[in-house]
Amino acid sequence: MTTILEQGNISIHTENIFPIIKKWLYSDHEIFLRELVSNAVDAIQKMKMVARSGEFSGDMAEPEIILTIDKPKQTLSISDTGIGMTADEVKQYINQVAFSSAEEFVQKYQASADQQIIGHFGLGFYSSFMVAKYVEIDTLSYKEGAQAVKWACDGSTEFKLSESDRATQGTTIKLTLQDEELEYLEPHRIRQLVKTYCDFMPFPIKLQVIEKEDEDAQAPEQINRQIAPWKESPSNLSREDYLEFYRYLYPFQEEPLLWVHLNTDYPFVVNGILYFPKLKPDVDVSKGQIKLFCNQVFVSDNCEEVIPQFLMPLRGAIDSLDIPLNVSRSFLQSDRTVRRIADYIAKKVGDRLKELYRDNREEYIRCWQDLGTFVKFGSLNDEKFKKQVEDIIIYRTTANLSDAAPKVEIQTQEGDVWQDSSNGQSNTVDGKSYTTLQEYLERNKERHENRVFYCNDEVSQATYVQLHTSQGIEVLFMDSFIDSHFASFLEREYSHIKFSRVDSELDETLIDKNKSEEIVDPTTNQTRSEQIKTLFQKALDKPKLIIRTEALKGEDAASTPPAMVLLPEQLRRMQEMTALMQQQAVQFPEEHILLINTSHPMIENLMSLSQGAIATPDGQSPSAELATLICHHVYDLALMAQKGFDADGMRSFVERSNQVLTKLTDKAAR
Numbered sequence: 001m002t003t004i005l006e007q008g009n010i011s012i013h014t015e016n017i018f019p020i021i022k023k024w025l026y027s028d029h030e031i032f033l034r035e036l037v038s039n040a041v042d043a044i045q046k047m048k049m050v051a052r053s054g055e056f057s058g059d060m061a062e063p064e065i066i067l068t069i070d071k072p073k074q075t076l077s078i079s080d081t082g083i084g085m086t087a088d089e090v091k092q093y094i095n096q097v098a099f100s101s102a103e104e105f106v107q108k109y110q111a112s113a114d115q116q117i118i119g120h121f122g123l124g125f126y127s128s129f130m131v132a133k134y135v136e137i138d139t140l141s142y143k144e145g146a147q148a149v150k151w152a153c154d155g156s157t158e159f160k161l162s163e164s165d166r167a168t169q170g171t172t173i174k175l176t177l178q179d180e181e182l183e184y185l186e187p188h189r190i191r192q193l194v195k196t197y198c199d200f201m202p203f204p205i206k207l208q209v210i211e212k213e214d215e216d217a218q219a220p221e222q223i224n225r226q227i228a229p230w231k232e233s234p235s236n237l238s239r240e241d242y243l244e245f246y247r248y249l250y251p252f253q254e255e256p257l258l259w260v261h262l263n264t265d266y267p268f269v270v271n272g273i274l275y276f277p278k279l280k281p282d283v284d285v286s287k288g289q290i291k292l293f294c295n296q297v298f299v300s301d302n303c304e305e306v307i308p309q310f311l312m313p314l315r316g317a318i319d320s321l322d323i324p325l326n327v328s329r330s331f332l333q334s335d336r337t338v339r340r341i342a343d344y345i346a347k348k349v350g351d352r353l354k355e356l357y358r359d360n361r362e363e364y365i366r367c368w369q370d371l372g373t374f375v376k377f378g379s380l381n382d383e384k385f386k387k388q389v390e391d392i393i394i395y396r397t398t399a400n401l402s403d404a405a406p407k408v409e410i411q412t413q414e415g416d417v418w419q420d421s422s423n424g425q426s427n428t429v430d431g432k433s434y435t436t437l438q439e440y441l442e443r444n445k446e447r448h449e450n451r452v453f454y455c456n457d458e459v460s461q462a463t464y465v466q467l468h469t470s471q472g473i474e475v476l477f478m479d480s481f482i483d484s485h486f487a488s489f490l491e492r493e494y495s496h497i498k499f500s501r502v503d504s505e506l507d508e509t510l511i512d513k514n515k516s517e518e519i520v521d522p523t524t525n526q527t528r529s530e531q532i533k534t535l536f537q538k539a540l541d542k543p544k545l546i547i548r549t550e551a552l553k554g555e556d557a558a559s560t561p562p563a564m565v566l567l568p569e570q571l572r573r574m575q576e577m578t579a580l581m582q583q584q585a586v587q588f589p590e591e592h593i594l595l596i597n598t599s600h601p602m603i604e605n606l607m608s609l610s611q612g613a614i615a616t617p618d619g620q621s622p623s624a625e626l627a628t629l630i631c632h633h634v635y636d637l638a639l640m641a642q643k644g645f646d647a648d649g650m651r652s653f654v655e656r657s658n659q660v661l662t663k664l665t666d667k668a669a670r
């Protein structure tokens, strides 16, 4: 016969916490298993500590947690080989601690009912009542001469404590499930929960099932992975280990580019492995995918509040005991330790990138397409991060740097300075060269000091790039989607440097000034350039269009474009800003410059054609008509390089092409 040790009332201030907890955590009942298994892990860990301190001299049972599903009895038990509890401890920890913490939790939850509390941590043992109508604890403390005890409670404030005949040290929590919670009798459901929440807990978690009455349980089978790679020392992990862990967390995903192992104990504890994935257009990078753990217990599928926003596209796992979890998400964001953890993570990420830049430039360049977006976004958002990585932001360049040895001093956070000699590293990968801004400025300071020429659309600006490179001007490609913001950011940051898009205006060095000095034609009182300008003004008849004439330099005049459309840098940026603010697509501005290259042979021919024209009584001569058509065509071709055509533009372009060709063939055939 069991001796009743005590029967009584648990003193709690909030009556009926159950309905409240059940209501708020309706969809999250499953976390009870995480809470109970966590308690079991704690109990085993405490036992290990006791054994280590020499306080316990007996044989320590094999650390393990056994989950038993008893289908006929509709119970689920969680059994551990941990420290156990004496009767007094049950009274103290369960009746007082567990219930008071539940009460505290409810109060917190009520206060922030509209905000989600991270992982609902802090609910603890009490959460078993979310799924159970009756909870029993059967426990034997490690303490010498301890009496095993049983505690039982049906969810009301009444409990019963009695002696037990349990002979093995440890604790078993037996839950008699509520009728609507019988899903937890399904082995696959329990496996799934263990995989989600308890996979990396440091002891074996085993599952056994009793299918029929009076039947023995099948042999227990381990269902957790047990090892948390982030807790290992990086020196013990191979490249394959990291990749294997990534594949485990994110199955069927492309391999990550690189990873960072976080490992710090002071002033806060953070462990983790963060991976840089390849950025995919279909992945929503604003949604975090880093899993948050607390002491190897899964908490949340993202840690948006913990890591800096610009690192959101990263993946992996972060584990920290110092992140408060029983608080609302908005509170977490303002928590000082959390802010410092975020800074630490950003710094480690920066360090890892610098290391790669220094030690494996080719790999760095190969990853740059994806890394660059993180780095630039990070620099735009985080001053400290910007300082850390500004020297390793690279740009593709038109210069051929396959032999050049970069010489840049990189200052690490720790204050060491290292000279980046080429170190056998190449800045050219697959025939494309990359440079830092500093290197670019240094290389070009004699020709154009503090001036950067860039292109942001390789295809549409090809003519302009060609014009620059043919004159030996180095052009940087700033053509990723973030670059339009980044270029203006750089200009603000480095106010002494002038950034000019290749199509914004022409550098003096591209213009042949000798050819510009011209003789005035006595009949029209105009220079040749002025005549060309007048011809185009009349033909195009666009008051807002600014027509400029210049003789462009080139190896031979025919290799330069006959005309170009220029968008003055400031005007273009203002347009872009306005469009951004009004959330509209950038319209091509009506006010732009049409630059006619007076040294191009086609322009010369055009002038002769127009001058040779004789006015006929019924209007323009065929030559004058043709000249007008060609003016339009020259303008369209220049525009085409800039913006393409809309439907109307395309139709008139094709129609006119046919007209021009007909007239030309007509002339030639005669």
Ligand SMILES: Nc1ncnc2c1ncn2[C@@H]1O[C@H](COP(=O)(O)OP(=O)(O)OP(=O)(O)O)[C@@H](O)[C@H]1O
Pocket (backbone or CB within 6 Å): 035, 039, 040, 043, 080, 082, 083, 084, 085, 093, 094, 097, 098, 099, 101, 121, 122, 123, 124, 125, 126, 171
């Ligand atoms: N399996 C167990 N073995 C030994 N002691 C236990 C076990 N489960 C619970 N306890 C005791 O009961 C106490 C209360 O547990 P409870 O889960 O409510 O809170 P907690 O674990 O202290 O904190 P948390 O609310 O974060 O879970 C524990 O601190 C522990 O002393």
